[in-house]
Amino acid sequence: xxxxxxxxxxxxxxxxxxxxxxxxxxxxxxxxxxxxxxxxxxxxxxxxxxxxxxxxxxxxxxxxxxxxxxxxxxxxxxxxxxxxxxxxxxxxxxxxxxxxxxxxxxxxxxxxxxxxxxxxxxxxxxxxxxxxxxxxxxxxxxxxxxxxxxxxxxxxxxxxxxxxxxxxxxxxxxxxxxxxxxxxxxxxxxxxxxxxxxxxxxxxxxxxxxxxxxxxxxxxxxxxxxxxxxxxxxxxxxxxxxxxxxxxxxxx
Numbered sequence: 001x002x003x004x005x006x007x008x009x010x011x012x013x014x015x016x017x018x019x020x021x022x023x024x025x026x027x028x029x030x031x032x033x034x035x036x037x038x039x040x041x042x043x044x045x046x047x048x049x050x051x052x053x054x055x056x057x058x059x060x061x062x063x064x065x066x067x068x069x070x071x072x073x074x075x076x077x078x079x080x081x082x083x084x085x086x087x088x089x090x091x092x093x094x095x096x097x098x099x100x101x102x103x104x105x106x107x108x109x110x111x112x113x114x115x116x117x118x119x120x121x122x123x124x125x126x127x128x129x130x131x132x133x134x135x136x137x138x139x140x141x142x143x144x145x146x147x148x149x150x151x152x153x154x155x156x157x158x159x160x161x162x163x164x165x166x167x168x169x170x171x172x173x174x175x176x177x178x179x180x181x182x183x184x185x186x187x188x189x190x191x192x193x194x195x196x197x198x199x200x201x202x203x204x205x206x207x208x209x210x211x212x213x214x215x216x217x218x219x220x221x222x223x224x225x226x227x228x229x230x231x232x233x234x235x236x237x238x239x240x241x242x243x244x245x246x247x248x249x250x251x252x
Contacts, residue, residue, distance in 0.1 A: 002027045003054035012048035014040050015064060025054065040068025040101075074099030076107065078157040078168030079139075086149040086176050086215045092141045093157030093168060102161040104135050109142050111155035114172060118154045122165055135159075150177040179205035179213035179244065182220060192252065194231065200249040205241055212244040220246035 003025040008017050019035040040046055047065045075097035083090040091109045098104065108131035112118075116126030132140050147153065153175070157168040188201040205216035221238040235251040 001056055002030070003057040005055040006032065007053045008034055009051045009053070010036070010048045011051070012046065014038065014046055014068070015048040015050070015066070017050070025057075036064060038064075038066045040066065043068050043070035069101050072097065072100040074104050074159045074161065074166050076157045076159045076166060076168045078155065078171045080171065081155070081173040082141075083143070084173050084175060086178050086213065087147045088143065088145050088215070089147060089153070089173050089175065090141050090143050091155055091157075092139065094139045095137050095157075095159055098137050099159065099161050099166070102163060104159045104161050106131050106160040107135060107140065107158065108132050109155055109157055110167075111144070111153050113148065114152040114154045118172075119170055120154055120156055121167070122158070129158075147175050149175050151175050176211070176213070177207045177209070179216045180208050181206050188248070188251070195252060197235070197249070198251045200247065201251075202248070203241070203246045205244045205246075214243045216241050216244040222248065222251065 004023065006023045006025055008020060010017055016037045016039065017034055018037060021033045025032055036050065038046070044067070045065065046068050047063060050062045050064060052060045074095065077094045077096060079092035079094060081089050081091055091111065093109065095107055108129065110120040110122055110127050110129050112120040112124070112126045112128065117124050120127040122129050130142055132142055151174065152172055154170050154172050156170050158165050183204050183206050184201060185204050186201055189198050192198045203220045205213045205218065207213050218241055219238055220241055222233060223237070224233050233251060236248065237251070239246050239248065
């Protein structure tokens with residue numbers, strides 16, 4: 001006997017019915033399919049009775065059980081940035097409590113220039129989202145490059161559970177200014193002897209606050225100007241700075 005007007009219900013709303021393939025079950029072995037989605041609202045053992053009704057056939061029932069896991073919200077903390085330079089910085093965070101039901105599937109950072117957005121959220125104006133590998137709990141970090149120098153950035157750590165983003169509190173960092181001066185340190189001797197190398201000396205590229213600009217890799221050239229006395233400088237007068245420091249060791 002063909003069954004028409006088929007309806008399927010669940011006695012427990014935590015077990016929901018969806019994707020019923022048909023409302024008619026054909027005679028002689030006909031069948032339909034449907035999905036039961038278990039969405040527990042609390043932990044513990046759960047059960048339901050699935051009732052299949054139709055206008056022609058007798059009602060049939062099946063029992064289903066499941067075990068609910070109490071949802072746990074993840075906790076992520078935005079920590080102070082480190083290794084801050086002119087155009088680079090390291091963002092740090094701690095994913096301390098693992099999310100359950102649903103589980104976390106991604107973690108990372110969001111950041112923006114504070115002048116554009118001082119409360120960065122994914123999809124916000126001027127916000128960059130960068131994920132890190134893995135979803136394990138514990139501290140994690142990300143190295144940023146190509147930042148603007150002498151600028152303030154706002155940033156947050158985040159985790160994502162497939163449905164929503166959970167953020168740590170906002171933190172800020174300010175990148176350093178570029179070098180604005182070249183300074184001897186130590187200074188070369190005031191005088192020397194022909195044919196004898198001067199004591200090794202260095203030239204440092206310093207920022208306005210007098211700290212060494214470790215990102216500076218420019219060329220430093222020595223010359224003798226507006227100085228009385230005979231003789232010319234010889235040796236390697238031009239060298240590239242390494243991490244903001246140019247070293248001269250064969251000047252005469």
